[in-house]
Amino acid sequence: MVYPVLAATIANPTSISVTSVQVVRNVIETGDFCVAFHYNIAYTAYPTTVWASDSFSLNFYNTNGVTVLSPTNPYVYIDNGYNDNLGGFYFNAAAAASMTWGAAYKIGIIPNPADFSSPPANYYYTLQNTDYTIETTQANNQTVIQTYLSNTCVLLEQVYSGLSLLVSSDVGEVLSADGENWLRGALPGVASFAPHLFYTQYYVPLAETTNYNNSLGTTYANRSSGWDINTGLNWLASQTGLDSAGTVAAFIFIITSLVFTVFCAWKGWGVEPGLLGSMMNIECGGLLFGGSLFNMILFAGLLGGIFIFYIILMRRA
Secondary structure, eight states: OOOOOOOOOBOOOSEEEEEEEEEEESSSSTTOEEEEEEEEEEOSSOOSSSOHHHHEEEEEEOTTSSSEEEEEOOOOSSGGGOEEEEEEEEEOHHHHTTOOTTOOOEEEEEEOGGGBSSOOOOEEEEOOGGGBOOOOSHHHHHHHHHHHHHHHHHHHHHHSTTOOOEEEETTEEEEOHHHHHHHHHHSTTHHHHSGGGSSSOOOOOOOOOOOOOSHHHHHHHHTTTTOHHHHHHHHHHHHHTOOHHHHHHHHHHHHHHHHHHHHHHHTTSOSHHHHHHHHHHHHHHHHHHOOHHHHHHHHHHHHHHHHHHIIIIITTO
């Protein structure tokens, strides 16, 4: 003989109600539609054999109360999902394009007949004008929904003694670990439309197009064009066939040569080694920065210096 196995049934709740609702828009993208609500499937002793996610469904209906626009189920976090809980629906801009702001949509809390010997009646809540925010900007709507959820968390802390959903932090009051876990499950996307409730916040960076040019380089290159010293260097450059940088380099080589000559005289070596070294130093500068004519003059000077060095020192020796 085969005996039938009957599914466990649960007692009916003492009442079903929606305590409060908040409807906002433009919270993630322009034109979206978001509903958050606090509801209660009241039990003195809540069922332990069947979770509320199985025994009830949460539906968002069109104004006719028949067409389901978005179905979900109670989130099970405490009391197996019964008693006071949070729920929500989010419609992106595309899904909300055919929806009317301020319309009398309905939230339905629908029991699953299979889990009851005599199921309770369906419960419907019709959205009121006061449930809709008057704000239009993203920042203001996010503030409205964040304030609503924060206040609701305070109420839930009073209902469930010992449960902490909010904590103080260096950035203000934010959700605790329990608060984050509950709201993330009950309101998918809550971290995006109520980011300031979370200690760690997520943002999508906006890409900016940057046009690069050499305007700053041009500014730096021309910043000394009117200086007197630059005018003088340009004149010397035109006389020697060098550019301004070459003229500065020539001055550096000349000063170095003079210092070297004075050093040789101070050491008692005479000025001849210093003069020869200076000529070689200047010739190196000419090779690096000078034009052809300038190099020929310097090279001839170098040969003359070597000849003078030979006459004065080598022949004397």
